Amino acid sequence: MAIDKILVLVELTESGPTATSLELLTAARGLATTVEAASWGPGVAAAAGTIGEYGATTLYDIGDLGGALPGVPVAGALVSVLSTSGASALLIPTSYDGRDIAGRLSAKLNVPVLTNVTGLNNDDGLSTEHPIFGGTQIVHAKFTGTGVGIYVIRAKSFTAEPAGGAAAAVVAAAAPAAGNTGTATIVARHVEERSGPKLDEAAVVVSGGRGLGSANNYAWINDLAKLLNGAAGASRAIVDAGWVPYSHQVGQTGKTVKPTVYLACGISGATQHLVGMKGSKNIIAINKDQEAPIFSVADLGIVGDVNKVVPALIEALKSRG
Numbered sequence: 001m002a003i004d005k006i007l008v009l010v011e012l013t014e015s016g017p018t019a020t021s022l023e024l025l026t027a028a029r030g031l032a033t034t035v036e037a038a039s040w041g042p043g044v045a046a047a048a049g050t051i052g053e054y055g056a057t058t059l060y061d062i063g064d065l066g067g068a069l070p071g072v073p074v075a076g077a078l079v080s081v082l083s084t085s086g087a088s089a090l091l092i093p094t095s096y097d098g099r100d101i102a103g104r105l106s107a108k109l110n111v112p113v114l115t116n117v118t119g120l121n122n123d124d125g126l127s128t129e130h131p132i133f134g135g136t137q138i139v140h141a142k143f144t145g146t147g148v149g150i151y152v153i154r155a156k157s158f159t160a161e162p163a164g165g166a167a168a169a170v171v172a173a174a175a176p177a178a179g180n181t182g183t184a185t186i187v188a189r190h191v192e193e194r195s196g197p198k199l200d201e202a203a204v205v206v207s208g209g210r211g212l213g214s215a216n217n218y219a220w221i222n223d224l225a226k227l228l229n230g231a232a233g234a235s236r237a238i239v240d241a242g243w244v245p246y247s248h249q250v251g252q253t254g255k256t257v258k259p260t261v262y263l264a265c266g267i268s269g270a271t272q273h274l275v276g277m278k279g280s281k282n283i284i285a286i287n288k289d290q291e292a293p294i295f296s297v298a299d300l301g302i303v304g305d306v307n308k309v310v311p312a313l314i315e316a317l318k319s320r321g
């Protein structure tokens with residue numbers, strides 16, 4: 001039996017709903033008879049078309065918070081949205097704001113939260129999948145109590161696909177006064193400069209690890225990624241070493257990527273790295289150690305010096321024009 005109604009918390013950027021929000025709307029559509037959405041910020045009404053296209057019929061507009069941190073006001077608004085909507089489950093993207101809102105809402109409603117969810121099934125009610133031990137085991141969980149189920153879901157757990165529905169009907173849902181917490185406001189936003197596709201959305205990801213030998217050699221990773229119209233990623237070892245910013249990190253404590261091609265250059269393939277990239281369609285690994293664990297997930301393995309193979313690859317691609 002399909003679940004009656006699921007509410008999805010949609011996060012917005014200047015260009016519309018985040019990729020994870022669209023993934024959650026798609027997943028909810030496959031599980032529930034009715035999908036509704038709630039969002040906040042200045043662009044909610046403008047996003048009603050896209051949100052409807054991905055399956056939500058109603059969009060609760062919590063409004064522009066005017067620079068306030070969303071945790072308190074959005075959690076407060078969701079209490080009344082949930083009672084109006086009657087949804088039995090709330091799906092929230094794993095993000096800084098999403099986790100903040102989920103925690104506060106859990107306390108307000110006195111219900112638990114299931115976090116780090118990577119799969120949802122209708123198993124006579126909603127059941128979840130959670131990777132543990134670096135993704136080597138999957139735990140299944142299900143709420144047994146009454147009340148709404150709050151689920152915080154990781155990016156790339158589902159594939160976002162539009163359903164072609166009409167724009168969602170926008171319903172105002174005021175945020176309660178934030179009280180003392182309203183004194184903390186966002187005063188500036190810094191958007192990291194990048195050229196090419198986003199790491200977690202790119203069709204090709206070229207990642208470098210400690211095998212590159214030095215921060216300077218990471219330039220080859222950037223060059224190769226650019227030539228392939230892809231994004232440059234990294235292992236945690238070189239992020240921790242300060243060679244590249246954290247935003248490049250792939251893995252358990254970094255980003256999850258599922259590109260068509262993932263190229264791992266000088267990366268050993270620790271489970272914490274694999275968990276962030278092993279869902280890639282085609283994995284190519286370059287490592288000088290033929291016993292490196294990365295080869296256990298690779299479709300194509302090149303045993304060799306990354307500092308010779310990658311520049312040769314760049315030359316070969318350039319010569320093809």
Ligand SMILES: Cc1cc2nc3c(=O)[nH]c(=O)nc-3n(C[C@H](O)[C@H](O)[C@H](O)COP(=O)(O)OP(=O)(O)OC[C@H]3O[C@@H](n4cnc5c(N)ncnc54)[C@H](O)[C@@H]3O)c2cc1C
Pocket residue numbers: 208209210211212213234235236237238249250251252253254255265266267268269270271272273276286287288289292304305306307
């Ligand atoms: C709680 C926790 C969370 C973590 N989260 C993450 C995460 O999100 N992402 C992540 O990546 N890691 C994560 N780690 C770290 C992880 O365990 C590894 O330490 C890390 O992935 C190793 O990075 P690396 O493969 O670049 O380095 P190394 O393990 O040092 O491997 C370097 C590889 O390069 C090869 N190599 C050396 N020289 C060359 C050469 N000239 N040519 C070709 N190959 C060469 C070596 O054979 C080796 O396989 C986490 C660890 C913990 C404990």
